[in-house]
Amino acid sequence: MKVTCVGGGPAGLYLSILLKRQDPSTEITVHERNAEGSTYGWGVTYWRGLLDKLHAHDPESARAVEEASVRWCDGVAHVGDRSTRHRGDEGFGIGRHRLLELLAARARSLGVRLEFGHEMTADELPADADLVVAGDGLHSTLRGRSADHHGTRVTAGRNPYIWLGTPKVFDAFTFAFVETEHGWIWCYAYGYGAEGSTCVVECAPETWTGLGLDRADEAEGLTLLGKLFERLLDGHPLIGRSTSDGRTQWLTFQTLTNQRWYRDNVVLLGDAAHTTHYSIGAGTTLALEDAIALAAALRAHPTLPGALAAYQREREAALLPVQSAARHSAQWYENLPRYINLPPHRMFALLGQRHSPLLPYVPPQLYYGLDKAVGQVDALRRFKRWLGPKLARTAHTRAPAGRD
Template sequence: MRITCVGGGPAGLYFAVLAKLADPGHQITVLERNPEGVTYGWGVVFWDDLLDDLFRYDPVSARRIWEAAYKWDEYEVRCTGKDVTHLPGYGYSLGRHRLLDILSERAAELGVDLRYQTESAGRPVLPPADLVVACDGAGSRLRDQAAEHFGAEVETGRNKYIWLGTPRVFRTFTFGFERTHAGWIWYHAYPFSRDASTFIVECTPETWTALQLDRLDAATGCARLQNIFAKHLAGQPLIDHRATSGGTGWMNFRRVTNRRWDHGVVALLGDAAHTTHFAIGSGTKLAMQDAMALSDALAAGEDLPVALERYEHRRRSALAPLQRAALASSTWFERMPSYADLPAKQFSYALSNRRGDYPLWRYVLHVTTQTAVTRAMLRGALATRRRHRARRRLSERGTYG
């Protein structure tokens, strides 16, 4: 089969890897508009569920991702005028650059033809293919050329956000809230390597304008944010790599949905098909799980329309709960100022219960696990679970390299 993937993000590269593993006879080309090694964004987070899937589908790239990933414990909530509180949990993070390096290296090893600095202007000018995978991101040009057929809708979130990085290595995943003269502004930060953290800043449009963030260039804007978050950054700078590697500046989140995901030989994959708000950190996972589902559907050997329908059906049902969680999460952040006067423990509980469906015992657990001793006990229990899952993954797949 001749397969063209338009877009060399996690969706396109991982699909190319899996399709080639499923059938080395496929001729697979990935067209990526950026030069090799250039991408937007900083680190992304993920959890054991994605690692389990990755090990099941391609233990070789899974192992590289796992070994490169930064492991963190707990969430910390820091809010002006309140005690620091903690939420239980653990996870992993990895620089987007590093993830794409691992996936492109694996794709090249398997014989995928990777073409960088090749911007597709759309369907009519693509080389002939039996399957065209539109994995060109949330602003997919391929999708937009047939937007009516796909029933594409893009809803724009109210808040403003910017995806920055910093050499300040946060201890763990941290939500930080600061009150300014112009209203509340906050960040979602997590370490993703031994020398850098992601630092996503978010605020309402009113605060954004009042702080004049709408009219500052990258350097002056970073300086203003550094000033606001000085206590959290321990003297380290914020970095906006807009000028050097495709940073996007301030944005409103775009919630993309499509009524259908295929059009003849074209299939939507990853953010081109659906986006989920970054506050639940799942878009990369979902993009890679799309790739798993599409490669499974093709490998089943049915006609392409049947395979594409099977793929879409499987993914839509898997996505639904996460999309609800993402919507509830983004809505919570849009209303954040109305929770700001809650006492520290109630505030961080409200943040963790953004979907509003936790049972009462979660609140009791939250309140009783704010002391150093109870937190250490909980961390110990979760570390055991993490080790157990890691051991299980390794023993289920004894033979990867």
């Protein structure tokens, strides 16, 4: 089998690893438009569930990724001058550059051919490729050529946001909300290694324009944001990624969906197939899970059409709850004034519940009370299930001997 993968992100590289492990005779070439070692962003996040899957499918690359990752269990929220910290699930951060470096090295060791520094167009695809993987991101040129067939839909979010870095290393997944005369602005921050952390800054459009961030060049914008998040950064700078004309890269999130994920021998993978709002931290996880599912479908089905159809069915079903969670998470932030004036521990609790489809329709204080009560009921039920067998055993050992 001959496979051409367009896009050398985590999904394309990991798919090439899995296909080579399944059949070393498979000829695989990964084409990446950027030069090797250059990538956007700072760090990515993932959770224990993904790491377990990576260990199950390729232990060698999983060990390398885990060793290069930092981990945390706490979440911290700063709201103005108030703070709260909660213990949560185990999370991981790794530099995007380091993740790609590890996956590329593993792919090469298995015999995958990697080509960097050239954007592969549809006209340049090898005619003898059995499978072409479009892993070239949100703005996929391969998908764009057949957008009508794929049923591509892109929906823009309301709030502007920007990806930034900082040399400060956060020991927890950290949220900071700062009130300005033009409204609230907030930051999501997480460490990815000894070199620093990722910071994603977001605000409402009226706050963005009111603060002048829409008109500021990169230096001016970073200076202003550094002052706003001075308490969070402890004197550390924010680092941007400017365009060639010096403008900062403020964006609005693009939610992408496709009705059909493949055409003939071309299949969509990762962000070329779907995107989910960054506030749930699932982009890299979903891309790698796509690769796992596609490799499994190709192994299980004797024909390519059957394999690609099975891949789409599995991933669409898996994505439904994630896409719903991402949609409600984005809406939570877009309606931040509804929650921000709650006591910090309550606001943080509802921040953790932002995926709920019920939350937007229930008064926040009432939802918090109901959620807490349900949690207590669940805890009581678990305690009773744990206690019941122990009481039964105790009663049995203390009962007088019976007569036969």
